[in-house]
Amino acid sequence: MKHETIETNAGWLIVLTLLVISVAGLVEIVPLYFIDDTVEKVEVDGKETVRPYTPLELAGRDIYQREGCYLCHSQMIRPFRDEKLRYGHYSLAAESKYDHPFQWGSKRTGPDLARVGGKYSNEWHVQHLTAPRSVVKESIMPNYPWLVKTDLEYIDIADKMRALKKVGVPYSATRQEFDNNVKRFGKEIAQELDINAAEDNLIAQAESKNYDGERDNISEMDALVAYLQVLGTMVDFSKFEDGHFTKFR
Numbered sequence: 059m060k061h062e063t064i065e066t067n068a069g070w071l072i073v074l075t076l077l078v079i080s081v082a083g084l085v086e087i088v089p090l091y092f093i094d095d096t097v098e099k100v101e102v103d104g105k106e107t108v109r110p111y112t113p114l115e116l117a118g119r120d121i122y123q124r125e126g127c128y129l130c131h132s133q134m135i136r137p138f139r140d141e142k143l144r145y146g147h148y149s150l151a152a153e154s155k156y157d158h159p160f161q162w163g164s165k166r167t168g169p170d171l172a173r174v175g176g177k178y179s180n181e182w183h184v185q186h187l188t189a190p191r192s193v194v195k196e197s198i199m200p201n202y203p204w205l206v207k208t209d210l211e212y213i214d215i216a217d218k219m220r221a222l223k224k225v226g227v228p229y230s231a232t233r234q235e236f237d238n239n240v241k242r243f244g245k246e247i248a249q250e251l252d253i254n255a256a257e258d259n260l261i262a263q264a265e266s267k268n269y270d271g272e273r274d275n276i277s278e279m280d281a282l283v284a285y286l287q288v289l290g291t292m293v294d295f296s297k298f299e300d301g302h303f304t305k306f307r
């Protein structure tokens with residue numbers, strides 16, 4: 059059939075348009091019915107280890123987005139041999155289930171960051187973000203010297219957690235939700251996910267870990283490094299047999 063025949067015949071046009079839309083719709087909608095089977099269950103000793111970000115990590119993630127780090131860095135290791143050799147185990151769906159929006163990205167001017175957590179020390183990150191070429195001579199990454207000098211704004215951190223809770227991230231606001239999180243993640247993590255303690259938790263984590271190496275303030279660098287250091291660390295692959303996660307694919 060010539061395209062002109064379709065374009066000049068409203069009946070055909072309507073029927074074929076509906077057909078195209080329904081097929082495309084099915085392709086998008088049907089997988090949602092299987093989502094519970096395809097997002098991996100990651101539990102060790104009956105507790106989920108993939109957890110939402112702590113308030114400080116969450117604040118760091120916002121800085122990551124504000125600075126446009128995703129324009130050069132992906133966070134998605136594909137299941138190919140070369141990627142596995144370079145970056146580690148391929149990314150699981152479960153690992154980004156609490157990310158809104160996802161940071162998978164599509165552009166790798168710099169390396170993938172999905173498993174950068176724990177790869178370098180905090181000092182390395184601070185030095186690298188402040189002046190990348192002072193540690194990697196040939197780097198083309200921009201300098202971010204203001205991060206360490208700028209105080210972190212966290213007055214709205216509880217509101218951000220509340221917003222994420224609306225889209226399904228299990229931060230807790232009530233006693234019952236808190237108890238539920240204790241069952242799912244254990245007590246220590248449940249406390250970090252408590253919206254009512256958001257600011258206190260943020261301050262406590264920044265002060266105890268002191269990511270930027272400066273004691274006197276909580277800087278944007280503290281938050282960003284806290285975020286980078288948790289990336290890809292929530293699944294301990296040594297606890298699962300080889301091939302365990304392939305059954306979810």
Ligand code: HEC
Binds near residue numbers: 130174177190194282
């Ligand atoms: C213009 C592109 C560009 C932007 C924007 C960018 N980076 Fe990079 N990044 C790179 C390149 C290229 C490298 C590899 C060379 C190096 O280590 O500096 C890199 C390396 C890194 C590494 C080390 C990764 C590893 O496994 O060795 C980290 C961590 C990192 N970047 C974090 C960030 C963060 C956080 C931001 C945002 C504040 C950012 N980058 C913005 C290009 C970029």
